Amino acid sequence: MNPIVVIPARLASTRLPDKPLADIAGKPMIVRMLERGREAGIGPVAVACGDPEIAAAVREAGGRAVLTDPALPSGSDRVHAALAELDPDRRHDVVVNLQGDFPTLDPAGLRLVIMPLDDPRVDIGTLVVPIRDEIEATTVSFVKAACSFADGQTIAPALYFSRQAIPWGLGPRWHHVGIYAFRRAALDRYVSLPPSPLEQRENLEQLRALEDGMRIGCARMEHGPFGVDTAEDLERARAILAERGGTRRQ
Template structure:
């Protein structure tokens, strides 16, 4: 499959404004994410942004950037605009959306996101990791995957929730917000209106499930640090400085 890695980046974060350009070990955070994408070795890596300063910083470090509109409601809308601009002839078959605030992500798990596509009926693929800390099981900021096990390392997603689910004995899985789309699935997804469960849980991926699309999750071992707060940023600096 022809694969394009797209990294959406916007400056208007409410909790950490300007975070794509936050310095980590001598480079902007968004550049670290682009490096991890390149290390995955899947194909072309492009940052999709609405801010010239972000595009300039990315290009100054040898990576590609594309400008997108500033009024997108979600990262998936931004990457679809970028895809349309970058690949008008529709040669790209698979798009990997890597969040721009994951500077410590292991490049191996970016590649792992494509494994569910061995099953032709999978529309969207994503990642999960088993929750080991009890406090995360009840934390609404930790999104959980509720799914049917297909193998030791894969779930077919039935639901995503901020609640503690499923009930009863057994593992709980933390959803890692990295998505791989078949091109037709991304085109269909961005054309859908926000769904009722999506609005209630504030989880965009529920729109796809409510529309009958299939999402499978590859279970990986490492959980990347998402940088949402100043404390997260300091932790990322410590990790990448070492």
């Protein structure tokens, strides 16, 4: 595999305006994400920007930025659009869509997300972490993945994703971490599809892929990053990275 990492980012945010430019330990959050991507060491890293202000911050930090149409409906669409400029010759056959709001991410997670693609039947790789308590299991903003890992295995097929606590009954439950590794052809196919019924019902884009028959493989992590969605999340990320000197989780 020859991966490329693309971070989609735009300023519009209902809960935390201008989030990509929020200062975290002396650098904009989008620059912190650029650093996390580089630390993974799996391939070149670029930012698909919905706004020129984000592109300016990325370029000032020595990063590669591509301006995309701010009206694009999703991060995956933004990543796909940026690839036309980043890799017109299609040298990269795997595209990692790295969310722009995980500044405390351990870069090992990016190396892990491509592992499901070792199976040629899998179209998309993603990450899950164990659900620790009932509050997490029943909080609708935490997306759950229905998957089952055989003893000693770290990869399992995703059967469904939901905002509800799934599956029912005793046993492990899994919290989905919204980072994806697409085969290039799978990303082409995904963005060509209209929103699907279950995607619209659950407000979860990954269900579009499942409803179209694509296979998603989940790689398990013991500890996942938290997404910065609120002012409280931002202060938490600032405290963590300030304590660590701006570096990733050790």
